[in-house]
Amino acid sequence: xxxxDRKGRPVVAITGMGIVTPxxxxxxDNWKKLTAGxxxxxxxxxxxxxxxxxxxxxxxxxxxxEGMHSATLSEKLARLAGTEAIAESGxxxxxxxxxxxxxxxxxxxxEWPQRFALAAASGANEKIEYGDLVRAAGRPEFRRFYEExxxxxxxxxxxxxxxxxxxxxxxxxxxxxxATAIQLGxxxxxxxxxxxxxxxxADGSITAESVVRFxxxxxxxxxxxxxxxxxxxxxxxxxxxxxxxxAAALVLENYDHAVARGAKILGIVEGVxxxxxxxxxxxxxxxxxxxxxxMRNALADAGVTPADVDxxxxxxxxxxxxxxxxxxxxxTVFGEHLKNIPISSNKSMVGHTLTAAGAIExxxxxxxxxxxxxxxxxxxxxxDPAIPLDVVPNKxxxxxxxxxxxxxxxxxxxxTCLVLTGEPG
Amino acid sequence: MTARRDVIITGLGLVTALxxxxxxxxxxxxxxxxxxxDDKTFAPYITxxxxxxxxxxxxxxxxxxxxxxxxxxIGVYAAGLALTDAGIAKNTEILDxxxxxxxxxxxxxxxxxxxxxxxxxxxxxxxxxxVNERLMSDLRPTxxxxxxxxxxxxxxxxxxxxxxxxxxxxxEEASGVDALRVAHARIxxxxxxxxxxxGAYNGTRWDLVLLFRLGTPLLEPPFRPVWDRGPNGAxxxxxxxxxxxxxxxxxxERRGAKPIARLASVQSSRNLRKAGESEKTLxxxxxxxxxxxxxxxxxxxxxxxxxxxxxxxxxxVLAETGLPVRATTTYIGNGMEAQFLANIAxxxxxxxxxxxxxxxxxxxxxxxxxxxxSQALVTSVGHWRGEGLALIxxxx
Numbered sequence: 001x002x003x004x005d006r007k008g009r010p011v012v013a014i015t016g017m018g019i020v021t022p023x024x025x026x027x028x029d030n031w032k033k034l035t036a037g038x039x040x041x042x043x044x045x046x047x048x049x050x051x052x053x054x055x056x057x058x059x060x061x062x063x064x065x066e067g068m069h070s071a072t073l074s075e076k077l078a079r080l081a082g083t084e085a086i087a088e089s090g091x092x093x094x095x096x097x098x099x100x101x102x103x104x105x106x107x108x109x110x111e112w113p114q115r116f117a118l119a120a121a122s123g124a125n126e127k128i129e130y131g132d133l134v135r136a137a138g139r140p141e142f143r144r145f146y147e148e149x150x151x152x153x154x155x156x157x158x159x160x161x162x163x164x165x166x167x168x169x170x171x172x173x174x175x176x177x178x179a180t181a182i183q184l185g186x187x188x189x190x191x192x193x194x195x196x197x198x199x200x201x202a203d204g205s206i207t208a209e210s211v212v213r214f215x216x217x218x219x220x221x222x223x224x225x226x227x228x229x230x231x232x233x234x235x236x237x238x239x240x241x242x243x244x245x246x247a248a249a250l251v252l253e254n255y256d257h258a259v260a261r262g263a264k265i266l267g268i269v270e271g272v273x274x275x276x277x278x279x280x281x282x283x284x285x286x287x288x289x290x291x292x293x294x295m296r297n298a299l300a301d302a303g304v305t306p307a308d309v310d311x312x313x314x315x316x317x318x319x320x321x322x323x324x325x326x327x328x329x330x331x332t333v334f335g336e337h338l339k340n341i342p343i344s345s346n347k348s349m350v351g352h353t354l355t356a357a358g359a360i361e362x363x364x365x366x367x368x369x370x371x372x373x374x375x376x377x378x379x380x381x382x383x384d385p386a387i388p389l390d391v392v393p394n395k396x397x398x399x400x401x402x403x404x405x406x407x408x409x410x411x412x413x414x415x416t417c418l419v420l421t422g423e424p425g
Numbered sequence: 426m427t428a429r430r431d432v433i434i435t436g437l438g439l440v441t442a443l444x445x446x447x448x449x450x451x452x453x454x455x456x457x458x459x460x461x462x463d464d465k466t467f468a469p470y471i472t473x474x475x476x477x478x479x480x481x482x483x484x485x486x487x488x489x490x491x492x493x494x495x496x497x498x499i500g501v502y503a504a505g506l507a508l509t510d511a512g513i514a515k516n517t518e519i520l521d522x523x524x525x526x527x528x529x530x531x532x533x534x535x536x537x538x539x540x541x542x543x544x545x546x547x548x549x550x551x552x553x554x555x556v557n558e559r560l561m562s563d564l565r566p567t568x569x570x571x572x573x574x575x576x577x578x579x580x581x582x583x584x585x586x587x588x589x590x591x592x593x594x595x596x597e598e599a600s601g602v603d604a605l606r607v608a609h610a611r612i613x614x615x616x617x618x619x620x621x622x623x624g625a626y627n628g629t630r631w632d633l634v635l636l637f638r639l640g641t642p643l644l645e646p647p648f649r650p651v652w653d654r655g656p657n658g659a660x661x662x663x664x665x666x667x668x669x670x671x672x673x674x675x676x677x678e679r680r681g682a683k684p685i686a687r688l689a690s691v692q693s694s695r696n697l698r699k700a701g702e703s704e705k706t707l708x709x710x711x712x713x714x715x716x717x718x719x720x721x722x723x724x725x726x727x728x729x730x731x732x733x734x735x736x737x738x739x740x741x742v743l744a745e746t747g748l749p750v751r752a753t754t755t756y757i758g759n760g761m762e763a764q765f766l767a768n769i770a771x772x773x774x775x776x777x778x779x780x781x782x783x784x785x786x787x788x789x790x791x792x793x794x795x796x797x798x799s800q801a802l803v804t805s806v807g808h809w810r811g812e813g814l815a816l817i818x819x820x821x
Contacts (some may be wrong), residue, residue: 003599023662030757047553048551048557050554050557050558051555051558052561053561105740107531107532107574109531110635115539116543119543126544128534128543128545129540131631133566133635134631134634134635138638142639143639143640145639146636146640149639150809151530151574151597151601152597154694164691167602167693167813169596170594170768171592171595172529172573172574172593173575173591173592180592188610190614193610208556211562213572217566226658229428230609247813263468274591275590276525276588277582277588278586278588280569280583281492281579281583281584325537335602348650411573412570412579412591413489413579413583413588414575414579414591414592415589
């Protein structure tokens, strides 16, 4: 008999997971380091940081190759994570994934090295205008700049590489993107459009200009002297997030389909909630309503109550505002029960992988359930009395974890929460 | 599989070089004048500029207007037109739970800052540090918010209050097709009741002229219809915004909304654009809906891009259907993420008007069916990818 969830929908299982973070490549390496409380944040060496206010990041230096741009690095990250996930799942065959691709990916564009090359080729001697760059643009050697800068190219490359079916969907909901990719895959399976979907969140877009952009919005930690101690979610002395790169992939599959082919069930995506915020472009509504609705929508979608949640995988960016807002949100939603629920932030170790974060944290949430062990919030030395939470400070903890809510709150007001559990029964 | 529900289009918002609103756009097409292109600003390249918009009518706060760049203002404006047309603007009860899928580009650089840096960096001994320092001092902090694709949706939430959900798809024409396909599937499958779907694009920018010139021929004078741009083809970048409000039939009826048309189906596909592949894909998409097409009263609104050989392949397949065909790109240019949604609006308008506009170019064939128009097939054969087909029907 077909399995149905509490709402009568097909049950959606996770049968494969892949992950890349500044800590390393693959679940094994990442899990070991996450539970050891290691930080992946370092001083930036990929480009000159002179003149920048922030000079630290969680860059994936072990993946980066000389000359890569945001698009090419992000694509490589997506391939690594996707390959690990599909291999674990054992679904389809090499280059033939039996379902659609949902890719959370950073917006890309022409970058400075490319502009410099075009300017040099333009032959303009005095002032360089865009018209000069355009005149040089027709040369065949610059055609690759087009492919490195157009939104549709990477999802198409990945669809070809993994052999996913149909038009690949590339999406962004800022810091919630990874969770949105999972949500879209979940919904497609629930609708019966497919038996499986590949959800990937990837982000390898740290450039000098991206650092500048976030700096100008005063979003980044400037604790350059102590890179590994810079990401301090929920601490009183937190001073901003740390930009990072990474990717995660999840093979989502109709539970019955997975069981029928003998796949190992790693976890279940039990519910998703979303709610947009219309308060401000970069700040959350001070009453916390959108974030509260988002979590409540996720619990309602899963058909569970706050008391059914054992652990919260926090958005926990380490910005003064987010962490305060997240506390307001969880304390409202979970009330008295909150004192029994540990809540930790993977970003304390990994940094904020932006587009990839929701997917990375979903994978870590499932690993938390599989291992019955909660990764810590590191750098928690000075508790913020306004945020009284059990943040699993500094050391991993063994715990009974059956159900996790993973929060993703995006810049621009897009919020998504996932409810994840282990294999049923 | 969940029971399929009827999906109704109840609101249209359209901004193209022809004007604002589907009726005004259609009137310009019907009048058969010259396409409203601009061959001066980005000479030698031809572009289609945004029409004059009274932004205050849809974006009342000047502060909001300032925080956006042109592509976002066009999109937020068009989204407001669609919500107003659907009769749900300012209806907080509905907007609070209304879903939203936006197809968005982004970018929009400060070309003055870029040009100054490129000019002056040559005198610098430490070019990397020079760029860092100049970006830190010269970029407007809020420019970033005008560059992020998801901030179009973010601005729509802020200005119009659509907050049920918010998702942004990226990837030129394909993202517009998939935005509508997913929104349609969610409503048909019972996952959503009402959704604002759309896209916006501003191709009248040097940074985008640069991007496309790197990989695609751009149209230069003399102006030619989209079907007849030679063996290498050519695009004419455009400013464009297009949004639709779609909802379940039940939801529309309960609130007494006037249906514009029924969105019967939306398909999207992918191929690698090897010779003949666009032809095959489009033929398959058409074959999938042909059993429900009324041959004596259906028309095709083509989204042909002007890229070749895709446009010629599309022309061939559409001719095989025997249905009257009109391509709108000749008159509105290439609006990428907004293109398919704009053509959905034109398809609706064809059904409402019951007549077609005069043909232009070798692929525009046939005349208005004698018995009026009951269905429109809307195609997308994007400039690089972006294969799609929607079927829209009159609600009798």
